[in-house]
Amino acid sequence: MNTLLELSGVSVTFDGFRAINNLSFQIAEPELRAIIGPNGAGKTTFMDIVTGKTRPDEGTVIWGERSISLLKLSEAQIAREGIGRKFQRPTVFEDQTVADNLMVALKKDRGPFRVLVWRAEPADQTRIEELAAEIGLADHLGTKAGILSHGQKQWLEIGMLLAQEPRLLLVDEPAAGMSGPERDHTTELLKEAAKTRAVVVVEHDMDFVRKLDCKVTVLHEGSVLAEGRLDHVTANQQVIDVYLGR
Amino acid sequence: MERSFFARNPSVLIFMGLLGLFTLGVTVLSEAYGTSAISTSLVKTLGMTLCLCLVALAMDLVWGYCGILSLGHFAFFGLGGYMIGMWIMYARTEAVVVGSLANAPLPPTPAELTDAIAVQIFGVVGGDSFPWMWAFSHSLTLQLMLVVLVPGLLALVFGWLAFRSRVTGVYLSILTQAMTLALALYLFQNDTGLRGNNGLSGLQNIPGAEDIPQSVTSIWLLWASALALGLGYIGSAWVMSGKFGNVVRGIRDDEPRVRFLGYSVEGYKLFVFTLSAVIAGIAGALYYPQAGIINPDELAPIASIYLAVWVAIGGRGRLYGAVIGAATVSLLSTWFTGGRAPDVNLGFYTIQWVDWWTVLLGLGFVLVTLFAPKGLGGLVDYIVRKDRA
Numbered sequence: 001m002n003t004l005l006e007l008s009g010v011s012v013t014f015d016g017f018r019a020i021n022n023l024s025f026q027i028a029e030p031e032l033r034a035i036i037g038p039n040g041a042g043k044t045t046f047m048d049i050v051t052g053k054t055r056p057d058e059g060t061v062i063w064g065e066r067s068i069s070l071l072k073l074s075e076a077q078i079a080r081e082g083i084g085r086k087f088q089r090p091t092v093f094e095d096q097t098v099a100d101n102l103m104v105a106l107k108k109d110r111g112p113f114r115v116l117v118w119r120a121e122p123a124d125q126t127r128i129e130e131l132a133a134e135i136g137l138a139d140h141l142g143t144k145a146g147i148l149s150h151g152q153k154q155w156l157e158i159g160m161l162l163a164q165e166p167r168l169l170l171v172d173e174p175a176a177g178m179s180g181p182e183r184d185h186t187t188e189l190l191k192e193a194a195k196t197r198a199v200v201v202v203e204h205d206m207d208f209v210r211k212l213d214c215k216v217t218v219l220h221e222g223s224v225l226a227e228g229r230l231d232h233v234t235a236n237q238q239v240i241d242v243y244l245g246r
Numbered sequence: 247m248e249r250s251f252f253a254r255n256p257s258v259l260i261f262m263g264l265l266g267l268f269t270l271g272v273t274v275l276s277e278a279y280g281t282s283a284i285s286t287s288l289v290k291t292l293g294m295t296l297c298l299c300l301v302a303l304a305m306d307l308v309w310g311y312c313g314i315l316s317l318g319h320f321a322f323f324g325l326g327g328y329m330i331g332m333w334i335m336y337a338r339t340e341a342v343v344v345g346s347l348a349n350a351p352l353p354p355t356p357a358e359l360t361d362a363i364a365v366q367i368f369g370v371v372g373g374d375s376f377p378w379m380w381a382f383s384h385s386l387t388l389q390l391m392l393v394v395l396v397p398g399l400l401a402l403v404f405g406w407l408a409f410r411s412r413v414t415g416v417y418l419s420i421l422t423q424a425m426t427l428a429l430a431l432y433l434f435q436n437d438t439g440l441r442g443n444n445g446l447s448g449l450q451n452i453p454g455a456e457d458i459p460q461s462v463t464s465i466w467l468l469w470a471s472a473l474a475l476g477l478g479y480i481g482s483a484w485v486m487s488g489k490f491g492n493v494v495r496g497i498r499d500d501e502p503r504v505r506f507l508g509y510s511v512e513g514y515k516l517f518v519f520t521l522s523a524v525i526a527g528i529a530g531a532l533y534y535p536q537a538g539i540i541n542p543d544e545l546a547p548i549a550s551i552y553l554a555v556w557v558a559i560g561g562r563g564r565l566y567g568a569v570i571g572a573a574t575v576s577l578l579s580t581w582f583t584g585g586r587a588p589d590v591n592l593g594f595y596t597i598q599w600v601d602w603w604t605v606l607l608g609l610g611f612v613l614v615t616l617f618a619p620k621g622l623g624g625l626v627d628y629i630v631r632k633d634r635a
Binding site for chain 1: 485488489490492493495496499500502503504505506507508509510511513514517
C-alpha cells in the first residue's frame with residue numbers, strides 16, 4: 001500500500017471563518033475510507049481542495065508516485081490526473097441518454113479537437129454496456145438520464161466516475177435519499193470499486209458507514225479529531241462530545 | 247453506431263431538401279431566370295433572410311447548445327459585412343476613377359490613382375487618404391480571408407478573457423452587449439476610417455459585374471446565401487452530432503460535472519464561440535451586398551437582442567428551430583414594418599403596424615416563453631417522436 005494522496009498542514013479561511021484548520025490526511029491505494037463529522041466540520045471543503053475548486057491558504061497537497069502538487073493544477077487537470085468526484089446531489093446530464101452520459105465520461109483524450117473527430121468503436125460500446133451492467137442500468141442504456149429515479153441517477157454518476165478510471169474516488173453522501181435495497185447496492189458498488197483504487201466516502205449516516213466496514217476519519221472544526229475503526233472512534237470521548245453525543 | 251451521419255440526423259436531409267426546393271422555386275419565379283412572379287427586391291429580401299437564418303444558426307450553437315447567451319453576435323455579423331464592403335467600395339470606386347481619368351492628357355500615376363480613389367471614398371468624412379485598415383482592400387482574396395479572421399480573432403480574444411475569468415450567465419451577456427456597443431460607437435467616429443455614420447454604401451453593385459442587371463446578381467447572391475446556409479447547417483449538425491456535441495450540451499446543463507470529468511470547459515466554450523463568430527461573419531459578408539449599405543447602426547445592441555429573440559421563438563438547441571425562428575420573425579418584421587400590413591381601425595384608435603410591430607413581437611416572445619418554451623421548432627416533436635428510446 002503506497003500513499004496516493006497526502007495533505008499536510010492545510011488551512012482555508014472564508015471571510016474569517018476557518019473552514020479547514022491545519023488538516024493532515026493520507027490515503028493509500030487501494031483503500032476505502034469514510035469521513036464523518038458534524039455539519040461545518042469541513043468535509044465538503046476538503047473535497048473542494050483536493051479537486052481544485054478551492055485553493056488553500058497554506059499547506060501542501062501531494063499526489064501520486066511523482067509527488068505532484070495538486071495546488072498548481074486546474075480542476076480539469078486534476079480530474080485527468082485520476083481524481084473523480086461525485087457530488088452530493090446527483091449530477092448527470094439529464095438531457096442525454098445513459099449511454100451518452102457514460103460515453104462522455106469514458107477515459108479518452110479530452111481535447112476539443114480530438115473529441116470533435118472521435119467516434120465510438122465497438123470496444124467502447126462494450127465498455128459502456130459493461131459499466132451499465134455494473135451499476136444496474138443495463139436495461140436503461142437508451143433512457144434519458146432525467147427520467148431515472150434518484151437512486152439510479154446516483155448510480156449513473158458513480159458509473160461515470162468508474163468510466164473515468166480514476167485512482168481516487170471522492171464520493172459525497174452517496175446514500176442520501178436512498179431506500180434500503182438501494183443503499184445495499186451502493187455499498188457493494190463502492191466496496192467493489194475500492195478493491196482496485198482509493199475511495200473516500202463522506203457520509204452523515206452512521207448505519208451506512210458501518211456497512212462500508214472501513215477505516216473512519218472524524219473531522220471536527222476543520223481538522224482530524226480521530227481516526228481508526230468505527231468502533232474505535234465511536235468509543236472516543238471527544239468524538240462522542242462533539243458529534244455523537246448531540 | 248455504424249450508421250451514416252445522415253441516417254442518424256434525418257433532419258439534415260429534410261432541411262437540405264427544403265432549402266434546395268426553396269432556392270429552385272425562387273429561381274424559377276425570378277425576373278432573371280423565370281416567370282418574373284417575384285420582384286428583384288423580394289429576391290433580395292429572401293436572400294437576406296437566408297443570411298439571417300445562418301447567423302441565427304450561429305447563435306443557436308453558442309446559446310442553444312453551449313448555454314452562452316451572447317447578446318453581441320451582430321458585432322461579428324457587421325464586421326463580416328464591413329470586410330467585404332471595403333473591397334466592394336474600393337474596387338467599384340477604382341473602376342469609376344479609372345474610367346473618368348481615361349481621357350486625361352497624361353495617364354495617372356499609381357499614387358495619383360490611389361489618391362483619387364481615397365478622395366472619392368473618404369471625401370464625405372473629410373478624408374483624402376486611406377486609413378491603415380484599408381491596406382488589403384484592393385484584394386478580394388485578402389478581404390475574404392478577413393471576413394473569417396476579423397470576427398474569429400475578436401471572438402477568440404474576447405472569449406479567452408471572459409471564459410478564463412469564469413464570467414458566465416447574465417454577466418457574460420452584459421459583456422457581449424458592451425462589446426457590440428463599443429464597436430458600434432468606435433465605427434461611428436469619422437476618424438476610425440470606415441466612413442463614420444455614412445457607413446459603406448453602394449454594396450449592391452458587385453465590381454466586375456457592372457453590366458449584369460441587379461435581377462441576375464440578386465439571384466446569384468441568393469444562391470450563394472443558400473449554399474452558405476446549407477454548408478453551415480451540415481457543418482453545425484456534424485459538430486454537434488458526435489461526442490463533442492454531448493460535451494457541449496453537458497456544459498450547458500451542468501458545467502461543474504463536465505469540468506470534474508476532466509474536460510477543459512473554457513477551451514470548449516472558446517471553440518464554440520469562435521466557430522459561431524466565424525459563421526456570423528460569413529453570414530454578414532453575404533447579407534450586406536444584398537442590403538446595399540452597412541453602417542454602425544447595424545451593430546447596435548438591439549440587433550443582437552433581436553437575434554436572441556428569433557432563436558428563442560424558433561426553439562433553441564435544435565438547428566432547424568433557429569432557422570424557422572429567424573425566417574418567420576424577420577419576414578414578418580419586413581412585412582409589418584414595410585407599410586404593406588393593413589392598419590387596424592378600432593374606431594377610437596388606428597393601429598399602425600409600423601409602430602405596433604415591436605409590441606406584437608414582444609407579446610409573441612412572452613407567449614412563446616410561457617406556453618411553448620421549446621419554440622416553434624418544438625412543434626415538430628408533436629409530429630415526430632424524437633425520443634425513440
